Amino acid sequence: MGKKMTTAISPTRSEDYPEWYQQVIRQSDMAERSPVRGCMVIKPWGYAVWENITRTLDDMFKKIGVKNAYFPIFIPLSFLEKEAEHVEGFAKECAVVTHHRLEKGPDGGLEPAGRLNEPLIVRPTSETIIGDSFSKWISSYRDLPVIVNQWGNVVRWEMRTRIFLRTSEFLWQEGHTAHATSEEAMELTEKILHIYEDLVENHLAIPVIKGKKSPAERFPGAEETLTIEAMMQDRRALQAGTSHFLGQNFARAQQIKFQSSEEKEAYVWTTSWAVSTRLLGGLVMTHGDDDGIVLPPRVASAHVVLLPIIRKEGDRSAVMEYVQSLARERRDAVYQGRPVVVEIDDRDIGGARGWEWIKKGIPLRVEIGARDMAENAVFVGRRDKGHREKESIPRDRFVGEIGSLLDEIQERLRTRARGFQQDHTCRIDDMDAFTRYFTPQNQAKPEIHGGYAMAHWCGGENCETAIKNDLGVTIRCLPLEEAAEEGRCIFCGRPSDRRVIFAKAY
């Protein structure tokens, strides 16, 4: 190319954010579109991040007594119909199984055969099928609480899909619990939200705001939806995890009853909660830069790549021996309870090799040539810094301090993301300012707008809907940690006792 390449990814974030996102994922080898409409293939480099997330979260769940279980992928149509709001919420995007075999048709090709008496829905979420089990498992207060979690896949037939963020099939965990009292169920709903916050902030290095959803934005069938909301680099919000207090809605719909200690029959109180592979999209959009993705060390697919630099063929065996011995030294090292994963890349492909690892977002790139060997040093590039900022570090110090180096990167990513979020959050009390805040200043880049607006809201659905229709802005949450404050609704001027977060969202 005649043009000087200044960034590894084209377009850059500021040139075209949505296209940058697609390119970054493609070039990092995280995932790709599949030939099945709206479904993705999660490639090993992306799946390893998901595995790290699942192991971390699963350990957190187990510490509070969550037990894993597995329920059928198919939900009979009649089950889904039991809770009216719930079926309403999912009916438009269901994959429906209607037949159970294939047979040769008149033209010789295979056709669906063996029609089912009742269609089966590929689970979009499992409240109704798990509720059926709960109704059999629970009869007395002694059987409560029931706290189960399922790791699995779900299907929602989305019309507009984007890898990780919105796909027809995705991976997730869904927790489902039943309790004797409303208080206990609400307490569990909150406890899970705190676990999600811990996971996303401390492991994915994505700062979040905890809050309640407005009634219109709740999960179909929930009485309260708690959420953690993250801000992407295009200043849009991403709902990163939700925990639902379902009241007795599903218990009533599915007859999940128990005998209390006073021998009275009552409906249980249920909750459900989930995070999904969507988090991988959040990771890319929070930390990625114009050279590719940037993986936080605690969930990185690998931590270090060793890159032997062989300038003369005569150096090869000595350099490779040095690299191998360095890899061996690291073999038993542990970072955050998991082994430090070291890759060796000795491919002879020139500068493309280093760029590949930059695009893949590996935290540390370590170049080792004859000169480094002579100095008993390694030449280290950190992914959280510019690609030219490399540093020679004595070998022993590098080996001894790798854990703290990774921690430093982890913390720096989080601090940077927190700063970005704060820089793009604004208290707004005037509808004109609010409208300007959410109106793109540059028509060529419709994605660039203000960010989060902390504004007063009267609690009325009409105001919420009007703002959504006019500006494409929704109430992301009523933040849990925002102090009460007298004010007037940004839209209608009626009294309000707290600010909520408005934003454009994924």
Place this chain on the structure above:
Amino acid sequence: MGKKMTTAISPTRSEDYPEWYQQVIRQSDMAERSPVRGCMVIKPWGYAVWENITRTLDDMFKKIGVKNAYFPIFIPLSFLEKEAEHVEGFAKECAVVTHHRLEKGPDGGLEPAGRLNEPLIVRPTSETIIGDSFSKWISSYRDLPVIVNQWGNVVRWEMRTRIFLRTSEFLWQEGHTAHATSEEAMELTEKILHIYEDLVENHLAIPVIKGKKSPAERFPGAEETLTIEAMMQDRRALQAGTSHFLGQNFARAQQIKFQSSEEKEAYVWTTSWAVSTRLLGGLVMTHGDDDGIVLPPRVASAHVVLLPIIRKEGDRSAVMEYVQSLARERRDAVYQGRPVVVEIDDRDIGGARGWEWIKKGIPLRVEIGARDMAENAVFVGRRDKGHREKESIPRDRFVGEIGSLLDEIQERLRTRARGFQQDHTCRIDDMDAFTRYFTPQNQAKPEIHGGYAMAHWCGGENCETAIKNDLGVTIRCLPLEEAAEEGRCIFCGRPSDRRVIFAKAY
């Protein structure tokens, strides 16, 4: 009950083996039938065993360089049709998705709507969808080998189902690899078989025989299927894991080609391999007894249950303190790289409590009452022994030796199962004896017959089919470790150079 209860499970194995199996699973709380035809619910006690199996196997895979990934659950019908034998093998048991939403029908109920242009099959196995990715990922010998594994669910619409053994949906791992040479692909196929043997023998304590399948019993589309075969207590064989050498069949069907180092274009050589939740059925049927399941310690959901025995209310707090301190002491203990899982059951439900844990198969039951405390001892029941054979062990010794105690149980279960298999394996050279061996002696118990027959087979499909039709007996495998031996086919008398294993099978 007036009748003296001698076993916890009714019927016993010898009274009605198939019904015993259903009862044992129900009463152990491992799993249950779901309202969705042929699908199961895996309950926490059963799922924990599956989790232990998956973590153990996943670690083994990672050690040889297997990378996990995830591919779509849906397979377009046209993909499945590409390999003729393959689609033939699965067409009769496919869940077919034909619509992508629900709409109110004329009678007000919801009906499938939004017909798909091409039906999608819920994956029965993923060779064809993963092969599509391989065809995009692979272009040069430098891209090879590709070694990926997927943990997930699959669906095969079985008409007769039995929990764990044959269900419409089950959980499994499926590995898929592509190689530059036939030799390398075959080597990988064998390496995986050895990993499966290690898992099943050393962790599930189920002895297996490794072998090749006869051509008729191969996976649809495979050139060679390697298998591990276990023997259940009704002397039937259970195929516990298979590893397939697919030759270039799928590569040709899906155009998976690469440029060799000599710049020639060639098809890759592929393999696939799987174990599933069927292993849980094998576990139950190998080790279970007339009191319930018996969990091998290395995969047990929990290792020890502490049962406080409170004869006088005044003893309660002292006994509970003793139990809690014992549990604390065990908290950091590790068995086989995982924490020793200790349950405390202080429910006041009399003798039913101990029986519940026996039926659940927990390796060690530890009773602690005032007398044990006074002696600074614990009263230990081992699940591999009779339920009355309990032993008082000094507390310190119990705490110090728990690992070796669990190892002893693990080894004893395997030795016992190995002995059972050997006792019911017979070399047979005469068709009359062969027929008698496989003919139930008691018409009331059609499941009781000889077991494995090591017999000569000419290699002809006719003889194999005739034996299958006459006796319901199939060739389980051509054992890898069986020495060559001249002989004559048990059915037709033609020459044979080795014995194969015939058995009835699940």
